Amino acid sequence: xxxxxxxxxxxxxxxxxxxxxxxxxxxxxxxxxxxxxxxxxxxxxxxxxxxxxxxxxxxxxxxxxxxxxxxxxxxxxxxxxxxxxxxxxxxxxxxxxxxxxxxxxxxxxxxxxxxxxxxxxxxxxxxxxxxxxxxxxxxxxxxxxxxxxxxxxxxxxxxxxxxxxxxxxxxxxxxxxxxxxxxxxxxxxxxxxxxxxxxxxxxxxxxxxxxxxxxxxxxxxxxxxxxxxxxxxxxxxxxxxxxxxxxxxxxxxxxxxxxxxxxxxxxxxxxxxxxxxxxxxxxxxxxxxxxxxxxxxxxxxxxxxxxxxxxxxxxxxxxxxxxxxxxxxxxxxxxxxxxxxxxxxxxxxxxxxxxxxxxxxxxxx
Numbered sequence: 499x500x501x502x503x504x505x506x507x508x509x510x511x512x513x514x515x516x517x518x519x520x521x522x523x524x525x526x527x528x529x530x531x532x533x534x535x536x537x538x539x540x541x542x543x544x545x546x547x548x549x550x551x552x553x554x555x556x557x558x559x560x561x562x563x564x565x566x567x568x569x570x571x572x573x574x575x576x577x578x579x580x581x582x583x584x585x586x587x588x589x590x591x592x593x594x595x596x597x598x599x600x601x602x603x604x605x606x607x608x609x610x611x612x613x614x615x616x617x618x619x620x621x622x623x624x625x626x627x628x629x630x631x632x633x634x635x636x637x638x639x640x641x642x643x644x645x646x647x648x649x650x651x652x653x654x655x656x657x658x659x660x661x662x663x664x665x666x667x668x669x670x671x672x673x674x675x676x677x678x679x680x681x682x683x684x685x686x687x688x689x690x691x692x693x694x695x696x697x698x699x700x701x702x703x704x705x706x707x708x709x710x711x712x713x714x715x716x717x718x719x720x721x722x723x724x725x726x727x728x729x730x731x732x733x734x735x736x737x738x739x740x741x742x743x744x745x746x747x748x749x750x751x752x753x754x755x756x757x758x759x760x761x762x763x764x765x766x767x768x769x770x771x772x773x774x775x776x777x778x779x780x781x782x783x784x785x786x787x788x789x790x791x792x793x794x795x796x797x798x799x800x801x802x803x804x805x806x807x808x809x810x811x812x813x814x815x816x817x818x819x820x821x822x823x824x825x826x827x828x829x830x831x832x833x834x835x836x837x838x839x840x841x842x843x844x845x846x847x848x849x850x851x852x853x854x855x856x857x858x859x860x861x862x863x
Contacts, residue, residue, distance in 0.1 A: 508571060508608075510564040510601075511535040512557045513862070515806065518836040519638045529638050529830075531806030533861060534560060536568070536604040543608025544861045546778055546808035547600030550593045560597035568601060573609055575620055578602075582784040586757050595756045595779050602782025603812050607856040614855050617783065618818035627821040629848040630814055633662035633701060634831040635804045643669070645690050652695055654833050659846035662726060662826065664701040665691070671707040678712045685719050692723045699726040701750070706730050710737035717744045727772060738769035748772060753802040754779050758789045765796040774802035774828075777812045786816045794823035803828040807840040810849065811857035818851050839863050 517529030532553050534545045550556045571577070585598060610617040618625055636651045648665070655663050668684035671677045691700060702725055704713075713731045720728065727748040731741070734751055742749065750772035752761055757780060761773050775789045790799055801813040801824065810829055817824035827849060841859040843850040852858025 506539045507569050509537045510561060512560065518832060518834060532556060533808055534600040534604045536608055538608065541608055541611045543604040543606065543611060543856065544808050545600040545603030545607065546806055547596045548778060548805045550596040552593050556593050556597050559594050560601060563597060563601060573605060575609060578605055578609065579784060582781065585781060590756060592754065592779065595781065599778050599780065599782040602784060603777065603808065606783045611856040616853060616858055617815040617856060621819040625818040625821050627818040627851060629850045630817050630824065631826045632660065632829045632844065632847055632849050633664055633826050634660045634829050635664040636831045637666050639831045639833055645687065648687060648691060649694060651831065652691060655831055656695060656698060661847050662699040662701065664703055664828065666703040666705060668704055668707055674709045674712065677708045678715050681716050685716065688723050701727045701729060703729040704731040706732055708732045714741065714744060720747065721745055734769060750774055750800065756780055757785060758792045761789045762792050765793040772798040772800050774800055776802040777816065778805060778809050783812050783816060787819060790816065790820045790823050794820065799824050800826045801828065804830050807837055807842055807859050808857060808861060810842065811859050814849055814851060815857065
């Protein structure tokens with residue numbers, strides 16, 4: 499079918515790829531990857547819209563947005579960047595933001611494949627980035643979450659060459675008022691990991707389970723564990739200044755925001771040391787570049803990415819398009835190495851940049 503000006507219309511297909519770690523009650527969040535495939539009749543681009551927590555709604559919203567704005571879109575880099583500027587002024591809900599982000603990634607992949615270049619090369623002729631250090635999040639690989647389970651998974655990650663892991667062992671902290679009383683198990687797990695893996699860098703995600711007041715009560719114990727960073731212990735705001743006075747551990751935050759405004763606010767206020775924009779939620783690839791451009795000289799950037807191979811590749815290409823600014827990238831731990839079939843080149847805890855067109859990965863295998 500031809501669109502306006504006689505050019506072929508684009509087509510959208512939504513794919514669901516089972517997460518290799520599968521589903522388990524301990525995960526609390528199904529880990530399947532929601533992938534958008536946008537085709538022009540000859541080539542296809544892929545974008546990831548996983549983990550909105552409402553996959554069916556995300557699919558329906560994406561299909562509606564595609565019909566309204568994208569089916570007859572005259573794809574070029576300038577037009578895509580103009581569309582991003584228009585969308586940046588909106589305030590979509592989280593599911594809609596995720597849908598737009600997936601569509602955006604797919605358009606960049608398709609555009610680069612038409613040009614027969616890697617996505618990063620749409621923005622520069624050369625990059626100094628050959629590989630990017632990964633930190634692997636183990637949350638979705640754990641099942642029993644007892645110490646033996648942690649030792650098995652973290653040991654496997656270390657055997658694969660990872661030097662940095664992230665864990666979230668404070669599930670028992672379900673009510674902020676009782677947070678300190680329910681912290682013992684999480685603190686004991688961290689102490690065990692530090693003793694068992696003395697050379698490993700450990701990053702800890704607290705998922706805002708604490709209030710500022712009660713989190714400060716456990717900071718002395720955390721200070722003795724040589725952690726690499728503390729992630730989102732409580733709601734973002736000026737209370738982080740008080741936390742920074744109590745610890746030398748780096749602070750990280752900012753997983754789920756749309757656009758660049760909140761990340762600029764983080765950098766302006768120096769609430770944290772590291773921001774964590776997620777290409778699946780902030781508007782897509784171009785928006786990730788915008789966040790890097792707006793903050794890179796003032797704060798460390800480490801994209802949030804406990805997801806599939808498309809968002810992982812997109813985050814790597816953003817780092818390649820803006821070399822020297824992104825220090826590390828999150829990846830979901832893959833104990834069985836099943837993600838290799840998609841073309842991810844991970845070795846000794848580093849993700850290597852491909853020179854193939856688009857994202858450089860194979861999605862439908």
